[in-house]
Amino acid sequence: MTIGYLALIIFVVILAQVGMSMMLGLYRRHRTFKNKAGESAFETEHADSQGAALLNEDTGWKGFREFIVIRRQIEDTQASICSFYLKPIDGQPLPQFKPGQFLTFKLLIPDLATGQEKTVIRCYSLSDNYHPDYYRVSIKRVPSPDNRPELSPGVSSNYFHDHVEEGARLQIRAPSGHFHLIEEEALPVVLIGGGIGITPMLSILNTLLESGSQREIWLFYGVRNSSELVMQEHLRSLAKAHSRFHLHCCFSRPTVQEVEGVDYQHRGRVDISLLRATLKLQRYQFYICGPKPMMETLVPGLSELGVQSRDVYYESFGPATLVRQVRVKTKASQSVDKDINITFSKSGKKITWDQNAESLLEFAEAQGIDVQSGCRAGSCGSCQTAIESGEVEYSQQADADVESGNCLLCITRPKNNLTLAA
Ligand SMILES: Cc1cc2nc3c(=O)[nH]c(=O)nc-3n(C[C@H](O)[C@H](O)[C@H](O)COP(=O)(O)OP(=O)(O)OC[C@H]3O[C@@H](n4cnc5c(N)ncnc54)[C@H](O)[C@@H]3O)c2cc1C
Ligand code: FES
Numbered sequence: 264m265t266i267g268y269l270a271l272i273i274f275v276v277i278l279a280q281v282g283m284s285m286m287l288g289l290y291r292r293h294r295t296f297k298n299k300a301g302e303s304a305f306e307t308e309h310a311d312s313q314g315a316a317l318l319n320e321d322t323g324w325k326g327f328r329e330f331i332v333i334r335r336q337i338e339d340t341q342a343s344i345c346s347f348y349l350k351p352i353d354g355q356p357l358p359q360f361k362p363g364q365f366l367t368f369k370l371l372i373p374d375l376a377t378g379q380e381k382t383v384i385r386c387y388s389l390s391d392n393y394h395p396d397y398y399r400v401s402i403k404r405v406p407s408p409d410n411r412p413e414l415s416p417g418v419s420s421n422y423f424h425d426h427v428e429e430g431a432r433l434q435i436r437a438p439s440g441h442f443h444l445i446e447e448e449a450l451p452v453v454l455i456g457g458g459i460g461i462t463p464m465l466s467i468l469n470t471l472l473e474s475g476s477q478r479e480i481w482l483f484y485g486v487r488n489s490s491e492l493v494m495q496e497h498l499r500s501l502a503k504a505h506s507r508f509h510l511h512c513c514f515s516r517p518t519v520q521e522v523e524g525v526d527y528q529h530r531g532r533v534d535i536s537l538l539r540a541t542l543k544l545q546r547y548q549f550y551i552c553g554p555k556p557m558m559e560t561l562v563p564g565l566s567e568l569g570v571q572s573r574d575v576y577y578e579s580f581g582p583a584t585l586v587r588q589v590r591v592k593t594k595a596s597q598s599v600d601k602d603i604n605i606t607f608s609k610s611g612k613k614i615t616w617d618q619n620a621e622s623l624l625e626f627a628e629a630q631g632i633d634v635q636s637g638c639r640a641g642s643c644g645s646c647q648t649a650i651e652s653g654e655v656e657y658s659q660q661a662d663a664d665v666e667s668g669n670c671l672l673c674i675t676r677p678k679n680n681l682t683l684a685a
Pocket of ligand 1: 365385386387388389400401402403404405406407408414415416417418419420421440459462463579580638640642
């Protein structure tokens with residue numbers, strides 16, 4: 264080997280070392296930057312929530328306000344639930360909301376059948392405690408029903424997952440809804456969330472813990488297994504940090520690798536026997552949100568246990584069977600022999616009421632009347648319509664605020680001849 268060749272090798276080795284140390288330096292700086300960003304975000308959140316009162320009656324803005332998506336975050340290992348962080352375009356501070364309340368979105372979604380954009384209105388619960396500069400919602404992708412794979416999957420949820428990126432602009436109504444934490448009483452709180460019904464519970468939980476409230480909190484979170492758990496790390500770290508917060512994850516179908524007592528606390532669904540076995544005998548406030556079967560067993564079950572209805576608050580993300588049972592009774596209470604006429608004054612149509620229709624909304628749609636709808640569950644207010652004459656009866660309590668002289672078509676049926684401004 265010549266001296267020149269040896270010198271060349273030494274030069275190349277030195278060059279490689281310099282290059283590596285420069286890259287390492289850059290990598291470290293990137294890590295440091297990320298850590299700093301994380302710390303300051305935490306400090307800001309902490310300062311904000313300490314400065315804020317827990318609840319406030321300010322209901323916000325009228326109509327729709329424009330927001331921009333500032334962050335997207337997948338929340339489960341299946342990537343079926345995504346959080347969207349929403350900041351108002353006008354830069355003004357956001358009004359406080361009551362934890363448990365929801366936002367109503369107006370989306371313009373291309374309709375594959377017509378090629379035109381159509382307006383879709385949907386509600387999504389706020390899934391975090393109050394922050395003055397952004398709101399957060401967490402949305403589950405809704406597939407076609409298992410037994411009807413030919414149907415198109417959920418319009419809004421899939422649009423959010425597939426097309427609402429950071430920077431997207433959205434039209435949003437102010438927080439609303441009557442399902443929310445009742446702050447006045449200092450009772451211990453039992454939160455029960457099934458599947459995506461965890462979202463309002465997260466808002467209530469984060470609010471209670473951030474506010475420094477001393478109320479004891481139980482969270483019973485029902486899912487099939489850990490692949491469906493949302494924000495696992497967040498929940499576990501809260502349970503570690505706060506002795507007054509008791510986390511109970513209930514897996515109805517744990518995988519063979521999942522160990523009871525480590526990955527989850529209870530095998531099976533959240534049911535009355537579990538609540539009886541876990542909770543001490545005392546008065547609680549219960550907040551429940553989940554799928555139909557959960558609501559159908561828990562709400563009457565608590566009542567049978569002697570829990571007073573004023574201590575049980577629940578919400579379902581759509582018209583659950585609980586609602587349908589009331590509807591069936593309502594139908595029976597109506598006279599079937601007497602025809603009821605519905606006049607749609609704007610459309611110039613007078614039609615005999617169909618006793619089998621679930622609601623005035625369903626009836627109007629079947630008759631080709633142009634009516635707005637969103638949640639179809641009395642929550643968003645989209646179907647609010649003026650009654651020009653006659654009366655309606657409600658099949659459930661309205662969540663949206665209804666102006667005097669109006670009704671929500673999605674949860675009402677006529678009592679007698681009716682004229683609607685539609
Ligand atoms: C107060 C409130 C709060 C809510 N909060 C949340 C939340 O925090 N997170 C969340 O993820 N969701 C929440 N929801 C539910 C949410 O509003 C939507 O209902 C949900 O995202 C589904 O809407 P979509 O447009 O995706 O589905 P849709 O288009 O409404 O479809 C729903 C289902 O019907 C099927 N379908 C389509 N066509 C037909 C047909 N012809 N016949 C029968 N079935 C059909 C679809 O395949 C799908 O399975 C909330 C709802 C309410 C009322
Ligand atoms: S459609 Fe939402 S209140 Fe009727």
